[in-house]
Amino acid sequence: xxxxxxxxxxxxxxxxxxxxxxxxxxxxxxxxxxxxxxxxxxxxxxxxxxxxxxxxxxxxxxxxxxxxxxxxxxxxxxxxxxxxxxxxxxxxxxxxxxxxxxxxxxxxxxxxxxxxxxxxxxxxxxxxxxxxxxxxxxxxxxxxxxxxxxxxxxxxxxxxxxxxxxxxxxxxxxxxxxxxxxxxxxxxxxxxxxxxxxxxxxxxxxxxxxxxxxxxxxxxxxxxxxxxxxxxxxxxxxxxxxxxxxxxxxxxxxxxxxxxxxxxxxxxxxxxxxxxxxxxxxxxxxxxxxxxxxxxxxxxxxxxxxxxxxxxxxxxxxxxxxxxxxxxxxxxxxxxxxxxxxxxxxxxxxxxxxxxxxxxxxxxxxxxxxxxxxxxxx
Numbered sequence: 445x446x447x448x449x450x451x452x453x454x455x456x457x458x459x460x461x462x463x464x465x466x467x468x469x470x471x472x473x474x475x476x477x478x479x480x481x482x483x484x485x486x487x488x489x490x491x492x493x494x495x496x497x498x499x500x501x502x503x504x505x506x507x508x509x510x511x512x513x514x515x516x517x518x519x520x521x522x523x524x525x526x527x528x529x530x531x532x533x534x535x536x537x538x539x540x541x542x543x544x545x546x547x548x549x550x551x552x553x554x555x556x557x558x559x560x561x562x563x564x565x566x567x568x569x570x571x572x573x574x575x576x577x578x579x580x581x582x583x584x585x586x587x588x589x590x591x592x593x594x595x596x597x598x599x600x601x602x603x604x605x606x607x608x609x610x611x612x613x614x615x616x617x618x619x620x621x622x623x624x625x626x627x628x629x630x631x632x633x634x635x636x637x638x639x640x641x642x643x644x645x646x647x648x649x650x651x652x653x654x655x656x657x658x659x660x661x662x663x664x665x666x667x668x669x670x671x672x673x674x675x676x677x678x679x680x681x682x683x684x685x686x687x688x689x690x691x692x693x694x695x696x697x698x699x700x701x702x703x704x705x706x707x708x709x710x711x712x713x714x715x716x717x718x719x720x721x722x723x724x725x726x727x728x729x730x731x732x733x734x735x736x737x738x739x740x741x742x743x744x745x746x747x748x749x750x751x752x753x754x755x756x757x758x759x760x761x762x763x764x765x766x767x768x769x770x771x772x773x774x775x776x777x778x779x780x781x782x783x784x785x786x787x788x789x790x791x792x793x794x795x796x797x798x799x800x801x802x803x804x805x806x807x808x809x810x811x812x813x814x815x816x817x818x819x820x821x822x
Contacts, residue, residue: 625669723754
């Protein structure tokens with residue numbers, strides 16, 4: 445009997461194991477409900493395997509710039525002697541030498557308006573524009589804005605490919621970004637990265653800063669070129685890099701297209717950028733100063749200087765005043781507050797909350813028009 449049970453045991457065991465395997469793989473055959481297994485991470489959305497379509501839409505509107513600048517230099521090294529210049533000043537004989545520089549620009553409209561950086565064309569006597577389709581022409585300067593490092597050029601050619609503007613104020617960190625330009629004069633080049641940061645300021649590059657930061661490779665010659673999204677829409681004008689070597693180190697900055705377009709429209713319409721202005725020199729309120737004014741934990745900016753007969757002077761502001769708010773907005777720091785004023789229209793009334801010694805004052809001012817600041821290179 446025992447031997448008979450042993451003979452039946454192996455077939456029974458094998459049958460049980462086979463049944464367990466079938467139930468595991470096909471629970472419906474056994475009348476069991478199939479359990480949903482949840483993935484530990486959400487499924488990632490598949491991205492495009494190529495950005496050729498985006499590049500194809502944007503690249504025809506990105507052009508190469510070749511500008512020439514006439515530079516005066518002594519006709520002989522002897523005339524560069526400082527002692528001679530002390531006696532003769534700038535009347536010493538000089539010879540003219542042409543210097544060339546490279547850059548990029550973006551065609552913003554089919555009527556021929558281009559955006560580039562002011563530092564690319566500052567002081568240039570001639571600007572040659574080379575399109576991707578092989579055409580070349582001379583550009584004329586419509587106007588420039590050194591405070592944002594932007595310039596508007598105009599070319600006259602038929603059938604110009606204009607770029608499509610994107611939503612730079614909706615860009616998110618991590619979005620794909622493509623930089624298109626003419627690095628080192630090798631010809632149009634595309635590099636890819638992501639948006640690394642937005643709203644970068646206080647970098648000391650321009651007076652008004654609101655940069656998009658990207659790790660897409662930007663090198664000399666890329667200045668004035670396009671930073672576009674994965675659909676080929678313009679996000680910004682490539683402007684500067686942070687580098688210890690002079691080459692790309694993955695930290696590049698672009699001026700958002702929203703700001704660039706407003707500067708371009710103002711230059712085309714008025715010949716310059718119209719900005720609000722108070723005629724103030726301000727400085728940050730350090731924790732020590734804030735404590736001395738009894739403003740611990742409250743934002744404010746200190747008035748360091750007031751331009752005589754300027755809007756702030758006429759409103760009664762004095763050096764030593766602490767501005768707590770401008771038009772109802774807290775005065776967090778000097779740069780953002782002055783940018784707030786710059787965005788206001790000249791002639792617009794403004795209310796400032798001011799602390800003078802221990803007295804809170806309400807000051808009524810009228811926004812003036814900021815004087816045009818010429819580029820030091822021009």
